[in-house]
Amino acid sequence: MEKAQDLRFGDMILDETCLFAHRNGRKIQFTRNERALLLALTRNPRRLMPRDRLLDEIASESNVSDRNIDFLVNRLRVKLGDSAKSPNFIATQYGEGYVWIAVPSSVAPIDALLVIAPAFGLPGSPFSRQASSLIDQLREMIAEGVGDGHNVIVAEDWTPTDRLRYFLQVSFFARNGHLDCAATLREMPSRRIAKALRLQLDMADAASITNEASRVSNGVIEVLRKALGHASTGLGIRAEEPAETRLQKASSVLLSTNPRWVEGGEQLGRDRKQDPDNADIALQWCLHLFTRLTTTNPFGEMSLEERYRMESEIDATVLDCLPAIEANPLLMLAAAKLLYFINRGHLELAEDILERAFAQTTDFAGALPVMGQLRYARGQFDEAVQYFDRGIAMVELNPLYHIHIRVLKCLALLAAGNHAALEGAVPTIDPDIPCPPEIAWMIAWTFAPADQELPQASADALAAIGPEGAIGAVEYLYFTSARHLVSEQARANLMHNLIAHVTRFHGERVVPAFILRSIGKVSPAEHTHGQTALEAGIGARLKY
Incomplete structure (x- = not known):
C-alpha cells in the first residue's frame, strides 16, 4: 500500500x-x-x-x-x-x-495578511500556558493594529511556502526554569527578515507577557503598515493622503471604469508631453488607453487597426517603464495587468512582475483581480476563483470593484465549463451603478445559456445592433476576455454562449474567421434542431 x-x-x-x-x-x-x-x-x-x-x-x-x-x-x-x-x-x-468520499482539493493560498507560526517545542513544559497566552495576545493586537480586511491567523506547524505572505515565527526554548523567546518577521517569498526581536519574559508576571506582546506587535504593525502604504502610492494617489483613503483608492485604480482614466485623457496627454521620462505618468497614460479599449461601445465603434495601434503603444511604453518601477508595487501591478491584457506573448513576464509586486502588497484588494486573471489565463480556474472570492468578500469596497470582480469570477467559471456554479454567480447590475448599457448587454449575452431563449428586452437589444454590431460584440468579448486563455478549449467555452445568440439572430458570418481559428475548427456538420451548424460544431467540443 x-x-x-x-x-x-x-x-x-x-x-x-x-x-x-x-x-x-x-x-x-x-x-x-x-x-x-x-x-x-x-x-x-x-x-x-x-x-x-x-x-x-x-x-x-x-x-x-x-x-x-x-x-x-x-x-x-x-x-x-x-x-x-x-x-x-x-x-x-x-x-x-x-x-x-472526500476529494482532495488543490493547495489554496492562505487567506491572511500575516501568519503567526509558533514553534513551541514545549510538550509538558510548565510554560506552555504562558506561551499560548503570548501568541493569542500577539494575534489580537496585530489584527487590531492593521485594521479590518486584513486577516491575521495562527498556524502551528505551518511551513512557509512561496504563497507570498508575511509570516511571524515565534520560537520558544525552555531551560533551567526560564523561557527564552524570539520573534522573526519575514517577507515572502524572498524570506527577507523585516524585523527580529528577543523577548524578555517573566513567567511569574502576566503583565510582563502582555507588555512584551505589545512591544512585538507594535514593531510588526509598523512594518506591515509601511508595506501597505507603499502599495497604495502612485498612479495619481498621493503619499500624503491618509492611509485608509489611499487603500480605498488603490482598490479601484486598476479598473477600466475608474473615472480618472475615463475622463482624464487630455490632461494625461499634456502631462506625458511635459514629462516623457516619468514612468508613473506613462503608466497612467497606458491605463487611459486600456480604458478606451475596454469601455468603447462594443458594437463596432473601434476598428481592428485602431485597437492594434493602441495596444502597440501600451506594449512599447510598459516595457520601457519596467526598470524604473521596481520599487513601487502599485506601478508593478499596473504593468503586469497591461502586459497581460495586450496579449503580446508577455504572460510569463507579467506573472513574474505580479508575483514580486504581490509579495509587497500582501492582501491588497487591488492586486486580487490581477492575480486571479493570470491564474485564469493559465487555466488554473479554481485558484482564480479563490482570488476573486477573496475580493468579493471585501464588502467595504466600492460597487464598481464588486461588479468587476464578480464578472471576472463568472468568466473563469464559464471558461472552465462549470455551468452549475455559474448559474448562481452571475451578478445583477444595480441601475444606480454607472455601467454603460452596451457593456451590461454584453454581460447578459455572454452568460445567458446558449440553449435558452433570451428575455424579450435582451433579444430586442441583440436584434437592434445588426450584423455589424454583432461582429463588434464577438470581437469585443474575444479581445477583452478570451484571447488570454492558453487553452483552446477554454476559449471555445468562453465564446460559446455569445456566438450561439448572435448567430441565431444575424447568421454565421458575424463570427470573424480569426476568432473561429482561435477556438478550434468548427465542423460544417448538418444542422441540429434549434442550432446552426456553427453552434452545433462548437457545442460538441464543450465541457458540460
Missing part, C-alpha cells in the same frame, strides 16, 4: 500519518484507533470498506478491546465537522461499511 500524503480537503489539512489535522489554525488530534481508521479510509478513497476490514485495521494498531466501528466513525465525524445525513468525508453504506 502506498504511503498516504498530506491532503487538503477544503479548509482542512490532514497530515500524512493521520496523527492530526489543521483547520483554520486549530489543531485536531486523533486517538490511536481514530488514526488507524482514518488511514484505512483515506488510503482507499471511494472504496467500500467493510466493517470487518476496518476491525482488522484497528486490531493491528491497538490492543484496546473496544472495536465498535460505528462509535469510532461517529467520533471521527464530530472531529471532522462531518454529518452522517449529508457527509463530506465519510459516507455510510448501510449494512456493509463506510466509504471515504
Whole structure:
C-alpha cells in the first residue's frame, strides 16, 4: 500500500500519518484507533470498506478491546465537522461499511495578511500556558493594529511556502526554569527578515507577557503598515493622503471604469508631453488607453487597426517603464495587468512582475483581480476563483470593484465549463451603478445559456445592433476576455454562449474567421434542431 500524503480537503489539512489535522489554525488530534481508521479510509478513497476490514485495521494498531466501528466513525465525524445525513468525508453504506468520499482539493493560498507560526517545542513544559497566552495576545493586537480586511491567523506547524505572505515565527526554548523567546518577521517569498526581536519574559508576571506582546506587535504593525502604504502610492494617489483613503483608492485604480482614466485623457496627454521620462505618468497614460479599449461601445465603434495601434503603444511604453518601477508595487501591478491584457506573448513576464509586486502588497484588494486573471489565463480556474472570492468578500469596497470582480469570477467559471456554479454567480447590475448599457448587454449575452431563449428586452437589444454590431460584440468579448486563455478549449467555452445568440439572430458570418481559428475548427456538420451548424460544431467540443 502506498504511503498516504498530506491532503487538503477544503479548509482542512490532514497530515500524512493521520496523527492530526489543521483547520483554520486549530489543531485536531486523533486517538490511536481514530488514526488507524482514518488511514484505512483515506488510503482507499471511494472504496467500500467493510466493517470487518476496518476491525482488522484497528486490531493491528491497538490492543484496546473496544472495536465498535460505528462509535469510532461517529467520533471521527464530530472531529471532522462531518454529518452522517449529508457527509463530506465519510459516507455510510448501510449494512456493509463506510466509504471515504472526500476529494482532495488543490493547495489554496492562505487567506491572511500575516501568519503567526509558533514553534513551541514545549510538550509538558510548565510554560506552555504562558506561551499560548503570548501568541493569542500577539494575534489580537496585530489584527487590531492593521485594521479590518486584513486577516491575521495562527498556524502551528505551518511551513512557509512561496504563497507570498508575511509570516511571524515565534520560537520558544525552555531551560533551567526560564523561557527564552524570539520573534522573526519575514517577507515572502524572498524570506527577507523585516524585523527580529528577543523577548524578555517573566513567567511569574502576566503583565510582563502582555507588555512584551505589545512591544512585538507594535514593531510588526509598523512594518506591515509601511508595506501597505507603499502599495497604495502612485498612479495619481498621493503619499500624503491618509492611509485608509489611499487603500480605498488603490482598490479601484486598476479598473477600466475608474473615472480618472475615463475622463482624464487630455490632461494625461499634456502631462506625458511635459514629462516623457516619468514612468508613473506613462503608466497612467497606458491605463487611459486600456480604458478606451475596454469601455468603447462594443458594437463596432473601434476598428481592428485602431485597437492594434493602441495596444502597440501600451506594449512599447510598459516595457520601457519596467526598470524604473521596481520599487513601487502599485506601478508593478499596473504593468503586469497591461502586459497581460495586450496579449503580446508577455504572460510569463507579467506573472513574474505580479508575483514580486504581490509579495509587497500582501492582501491588497487591488492586486486580487490581477492575480486571479493570470491564474485564469493559465487555466488554473479554481485558484482564480479563490482570488476573486477573496475580493468579493471585501464588502467595504466600492460597487464598481464588486461588479468587476464578480464578472471576472463568472468568466473563469464559464471558461472552465462549470455551468452549475455559474448559474448562481452571475451578478445583477444595480441601475444606480454607472455601467454603460452596451457593456451590461454584453454581460447578459455572454452568460445567458446558449440553449435558452433570451428575455424579450435582451433579444430586442441583440436584434437592434445588426450584423455589424454583432461582429463588434464577438470581437469585443474575444479581445477583452478570451484571447488570454492558453487553452483552446477554454476559449471555445468562453465564446460559446455569445456566438450561439448572435448567430441565431444575424447568421454565421458575424463570427470573424480569426476568432473561429482561435477556438478550434468548427465542423460544417448538418444542422441540429434549434442550432446552426456553427453552434452545433462548437457545442460538441464543450465541457458540460
